[in-house]
Amino acid sequence: MTDDSATDDPLAWETLDSAVAYSCPGFDVRNEDVRLPDGTETDFDYLDEAPSVVVLPFTPDGEVVVIEEWRQAVRRVNRSLPVGGMEPEDEDRAAAARRELREETGHEADSVEFLTSVEPANGVANSLLHFFVARGCTPTAEQELNHNESIRVDTTTLDELREHVAEREIRDGRTTLGLLYYEAFGTETDE
Template identity: 70%
Template sequence: MSTDPLAWETLERQVAYTCPGFDVVNESVRLPDGTETDFDYCSEPASVCILPFRPDDEVVCIEEWRQAVSRVSRGLPVGGIEPEDDDLEAGARRELAEETGHEADRLEPLVTVEPANGIADAVLHFFVAHGCRPTAEQRLDHNESIRVAPVELEALVDAVGTGEIRDGRTVLALSYYKLFGAGDHPNE
């Protein structure tokens, strides 16, 4: 239990709803002033997001239907860590292969973030993949509609700047990469 005076005390925790990919958790909590209330949040396994570069330095982007916003979204391969993944890098390699049919010569960690920690316990681990080459067919999940769409890095950055790309994970990966580059990890 945290000793920080801002900490909330969890009195009871239950899963209110579960589905493939995430749970909605309801907690009864006591606030620092003694008030008791409920707090709901989304709980999901850790995820990986990959910024994959081909040998020609094009980025292996994907275009995917996103039902929540009713449109095709251009972005980077992202997926949850599976129980059979030995570590985060193994999960990143698996997701890259499944969504794009590409394998990387080398992966390096970029940054780890909590993208929405006011409403979710999600942790997202970003990797930069170098030397990506197509080696197999995509192995998409039953609910994925994805096409591979390689693009020059600067064109991708420009698409973020104009608002054409709105996927938060892609915006964050490119922003961090452009600000700090790979191999520079001030928050680790």
């Protein structure tokens, strides 16, 4: 999401040139030549990636569906909520949330509600995360994992998930933020 009025702000940088410096499946590294407000010309690199969805999925019994996935960058199994990039064939963000939930966990939701959107690292990336709460999730499909995904599906209670975040057993920022936002603000249909 860009705000065209931001270019009128005296703090705005002027982009002189932009090119992909490195590309791989999932993201690009973009290099831009920019002019700073004081007239200085320099370059700036950032991670360029498609928006993603993060799903906080509840079973009909109120348990939370979580995944355990190997994360090579930190060399350990990461316990988290289902997360994935939006794809061109997704009709909208909610459809992407339903698809990612099904692909990563084999669960399908009765309903999906928007929670919030955040830019988790806007100093170094244009990443955009759309958070959803999915309810009535039941295992009705097979996992459809990408070639580089190793995922185990589990369920836990909301209290246990909260405790694992509080005790720093879950270090995944997307999971922590999604849980904390849900706990603080809920969704429109929450009492």
